[in-house]
Every structure is written in structure tokens, then in C-alpha cells.
Amino acid sequence: MxxxxxxxxxxxxxxxxxxxxxxxxxxxxxxxxxxxxxxxxxxxxxxxxxxxxxxxxxxxxxxxxxxxxxxxxxxxxxxxxxxxxxxxxxxxxxxxxxxxxxxxxxxxxxxxxxxxxxxxxxxxxxxxxxxxxxxxxxxxxxxxxIDSEHSAIFQCLNGESLDTIHKITLTASGGSFRDRTRDELKDVTVAEALQHPNWSMGAKITIDSATMANKGLEVIEAHWLFGLAYDQIEVLIHPESIIHSFVEFKDYSIIAQLGLPDMRVPIQYALTYPQRLSTPTGRLRLSEVGKLHFREMDFERFPCLRMAFESGRAGGSAPSVFNAANEVAVERFLQGEIKFLQIEDVIARTLDKHETVDSPELEQIIEIDRWARQTATIA
Missing domain, CATH: 3.40.50.720 (NAD(P)-binding Rossmann-like Domain)
Structure with a gap:
């Protein structure tokens, strides 16, 4: 047991x-x-x-x-x-x-x-x-x-060498507003932002999915989990959330992990690894799905994802600041203090004020996190 x-x-x-x-x-x-x-x-x-x-x-x-x-x-x-x-x-x-x-x-x-x-x-x-x-x-x-995307990559790499990876692609549903232009986002409400089309999640991660900050956090997480350079990590919008992520190898073969959007599958796989058990989720029937769709990522439409990549490449304390500023900005939006598009403004202003520290120790990370939160509160 x-x-x-x-x-x-x-x-x-x-x-x-x-x-x-x-x-x-x-x-x-x-x-x-x-x-x-x-x-x-x-x-x-x-x-x-x-x-x-x-x-x-x-x-x-x-x-x-x-x-x-x-x-x-x-x-x-x-x-x-x-x-x-x-x-x-x-x-x-x-x-x-x-x-x-x-x-x-x-x-x-x-x-x-x-x-x-x-x-x-x-x-x-x-x-x-x-x-x-x-x-x-x-x-x-x-x-x-346990995140569905990283679990998918983890499963795709079973029996494979990390040295053979060309790129990995994290798929993104696009969140609550994937079909809206930036002009249409100016006055969206909290209730609208919390209506995720595919997944049942908490408020913070649902808002992060709408801004694509969540995918940015996942990019940085993938960098550390799999030891990959940021140039080896891509993001693709996949509205159906059926392909949870995939790996492209040096011979350009692609291995993907598919399933219905149900978090109990990656949770159980982490708990039982390397074994697999039956789950209470439904079976994926591709004939019923019919078609799967994909869109290139637009970093102008989703600047939070761009800032996450930039923070990850900067390294050191920059990702900590990105994360802390985002947490504060999301909470401010949920409380009705700022508008949806101002989330990205708060993050950008906080990052602009930060001087990156290379390889910070835990005490420095805690202090930088505290500074970023204070800064983002008034940014």
C-alpha cells in the first residue's frame, strides 16, 4: 500500500x-x-x-x-x-x-x-x-x-533518451477567450473569464489559461523537468484538448499522448507509475471527435506567454518575479480592482523594475518574491 x-x-x-x-x-x-x-x-x-x-x-x-x-x-x-x-x-x-x-x-x-x-x-x-x-x-x-501537459511529455518519453529530442510541444486549449480579439477583451467580466471550455479547474489557473500565463508557467516547468533549452519548447493552440502534448524526435517522428480532458488520468499515473490502472474517466473515441484543430501561437495576442519565455531565458530570479506578479495581478482582477487586459500590464511593469539575480538562494527567492508582490500590488 x-x-x-x-x-x-x-x-x-x-x-x-x-x-x-x-x-x-x-x-x-x-x-x-x-x-x-x-x-x-x-x-x-x-x-x-x-x-x-x-x-x-x-x-x-x-x-x-x-x-x-x-x-x-x-x-x-x-x-x-x-x-x-x-x-x-x-x-x-x-x-x-x-x-x-x-x-x-x-x-x-x-x-x-x-x-x-x-x-x-x-x-x-x-x-x-x-x-x-x-x-x-x-x-x-x-x-x-501531474499537470496534464507534462504528464503527456513524461509518458511520451518512456523508453526514450532525452538526447534524441528535437522539440516538445505543449498544447493549449486557448482558454475562455480563445476566439476573441484583444479589442473584445477590454471589458470582459470575471464570470466570463472563469468559464473554461474544456477543463474543470480552480479560479486562479482558469484565469491563467485565459491569459496564457499558465502555459508560460508550464514552459518554464518543462525546461526544468526535462532539461530542455527554451528553443526546444513550443506551444500550439489545440481547442479540443485531446492531444495533451507531444514530442518530436531528431528523426522527426512524433509521439503524442491523447485522452479526454480529465485530470484524474495524469494524477493516477503519477500515483501508480510505472504501472497503469483502470480509471473512472471515459474512453476517447476518435471517430466521435471527428476532427482535431491546431493554431500557431500568437505572442502578440497572448503577451503573458511571451513574457514567460523571456523570463525563462533571462533565468535567475526573473521567473520568480513573473510568477509573483502574475499571482497578484490575477487576484486583483478577481477582486474587481483591475480589468482583464491589465493583468499583463501589471506583470510587465513589475518585470521592468526588476534587476535579475543569477542563481538566487532560497532566502533571496523569498525576498524577491515579496518585493515582486509589493510592486505588483501598486503597479
Whole structure:
């Protein structure tokens, strides 16, 4: 039986991870879960999956949760609670499904504790890819991708050598506004932006999909996961989200991974790798799909993706600033403080004010992240 802990258990990936676990209770035991503010859902998860350790965002929420869960469950809160669930249990694997850069320190702690990582928190590699990959290598820890695109690339590379890769292509649905011009985006609402055509995801990642910032974060994550130069990474709009990504090799053969858009498939593959099990998702029937469509990426239409590539190529602290500024800008949009197109303006202004630091240490990354957030708040 594989023991797992989940950081971000009440979010989209976290709840779907527990759904996968529920379909194979004989294979998995939940050692720890960390949620944020959704105490009602977290209490339900504790009662159902009986983890040994649980964490919430604040002490007040921990006190509230304590009245709703069985006796004997150890209860923690705040950043220290995340570290406890990440590194302080008997889990074999930690699924990092937190939103944003808050996943960095718990992921590093889990790696140092020798835990296998199911990585759904792309911001961890974006903010500190050099640190995460170095420590994973030092401690002999596997980084198993959960994002559908990186899982697809990972699967396509089974049995292949990284030296034989010509390029990889990450596919993008295009998000909520893929068929709108920039002029048509000036006054779009939050509700409109949250209507993703293919995937069921949290608010932040759904907005990121609409701006294409999410694909930019995935580009940087792919650079670190697979050790590829940015010139070897391309993005293609694929509205159906059937081909999740593909690899082109030096002989120009292409291997792609296809399936219906259901996050439970890449989640389960990370949990069971290298084995495959049946899943509750539906089967892909290409005869019913009929046609698949593709469009070249337009970096003028999606400047957030262009800025992500530029930040990745600049290296050092630049991706951390891109990520932090984007997180703040998205939250400002969700709160009605700025308009949709101003998200990219906030990111650009914050990047313009930053002097890149090469190979920053963890303390520097934390300080640069803090500076970028403060800057983006007023940019």
C-alpha cells in the first residue's frame, strides 16, 4: 500500500487526487492532508480518509476544525502546518497541489525528507527550478509531473533518451477567450473569464489559461523537468484538448499522448507509475471527435506567454518575479480592482523594475518574491 500526503487537498487537483484514491482504497493510504480555508470540505475529507495529520490556514480555523474531526488526528496550521504534512509523516509520496509559490518550501522539505513528489504546483519549479531539481537529484527523489501537459511529455518519453529530442510541444486549449480579439477583451467580466471550455479547474489557473500565463508557467516547468533549452519548447493552440502534448524526435517522428480532458488520468499515473490502472474517466473515441484543430501561437495576442519565455531565458530570479506578479495581478482582477487586459500590464511593469539575480538562494527567492508582490500590488 502506497502512503500519500496531499498539499492542497480541498482544491481542484487535491479533490481529484482523493477521488482517485477512493477508487483504489486497497492501494493507497492517506497519511496527511493540508487544506486552506474550506473547513467544511476538509472535515469531510478527514472523516472519510482518516489521515494522521491535517493542516489548515490559520489557528482560528484549526480550532474550528478540531470540533468536527475524530479524536487522535494531529492538527496543525499555517506555513509550519504545511511543512509538517509535507515532511513529517510516513508518506511515500507527497502530492503538491497548492496554488502559487506557497508550495516551494513544503516541496523542498518533502524532498529533503526523501518523499517522492507528485508535482501539480508548477510555481515551485518556476520560482526555484535550480534548487528543486538539484535537491531532488541529491536526495534521489523522483519528480513525477501531474499537470496534464507534462504528464503527456513524461509518458511520451518512456523508453526514450532525452538526447534524441528535437522539440516538445505543449498544447493549449486557448482558454475562455480563445476566439476573441484583444479589442473584445477590454471589458470582459470575471464570470466570463472563469468559464473554461474544456477543463474543470480552480479560479486562479482558469484565469491563467485565459491569459496564457499558465502555459508560460508550464514552459518554464518543462525546461526544468526535462532539461530542455527554451528553443526546444513550443506551444500550439489545440481547442479540443485531446492531444495533451507531444514530442518530436531528431528523426522527426512524433509521439503524442491523447485522452479526454480529465485530470484524474495524469494524477493516477503519477500515483501508480510505472504501472497503469483502470480509471473512472471515459474512453476517447476518435471517430466521435471527428476532427482535431491546431493554431500557431500568437505572442502578440497572448503577451503573458511571451513574457514567460523571456523570463525563462533571462533565468535567475526573473521567473520568480513573473510568477509573483502574475499571482497578484490575477487576484486583483478577481477582486474587481483591475480589468482583464491589465493583468499583463501589471506583470510587465513589475518585470521592468526588476534587476535579475543569477542563481538566487532560497532566502533571496523569498525576498524577491515579496518585493515582486509589493510592486505588483501598486503597479
Amino acid at each position: 502506497k502512503k500519500i500526503s496531499i498539499l492542497g487537498s480541498t482544491g481542484s487537483v487535491g479533490t481529484q487526487t482523493l477521488d482517485v484514491v477512493s477508487h483504489h482504497p486497497e492501494l493507497f493510504a492517506v497519511e496527511g492532508i493540508a487544506g486552506g480555508y474550506n473547513v467544511m470540505l476538509l472535515a469531510e475529507q478527514v472523516r472519510r480518509f482518516r489521515p494522521k495529520k491535517v493542516s489548515v490556514a490559520t489557528k482560528a480555523l484549526a480550532d474550528q476544525l478540531a470540533t468536527q474531526i475524530p479524536a487522535g488526528v494531529q492538527l496543525f496550521y499555517g506555513p509550519e502546518g504545511l511543512l509538517e504534512v509535507a515532511a513529517g509523516t510516513d508518506a511515500d509520496m507527497v502530492v503538491t497541489a497548492l496554488v502559487g509559490s506557497q508550495g516551494l518550501q513544503p516541496t523542498l522539505a518533502a524532498i529533503e525528507a526523501g518523499k517522492e513528489i507528485g508535482l501539480a504546483n508548477k510555481e515551485t519549479l518556476v520560482s526555484a527550478g535550480h534548487l528543486v531539481t538539484e535537491r531532488a537529484a541529491r536526495y534521489g527523489v523522483k519528480l513525477l509531473p
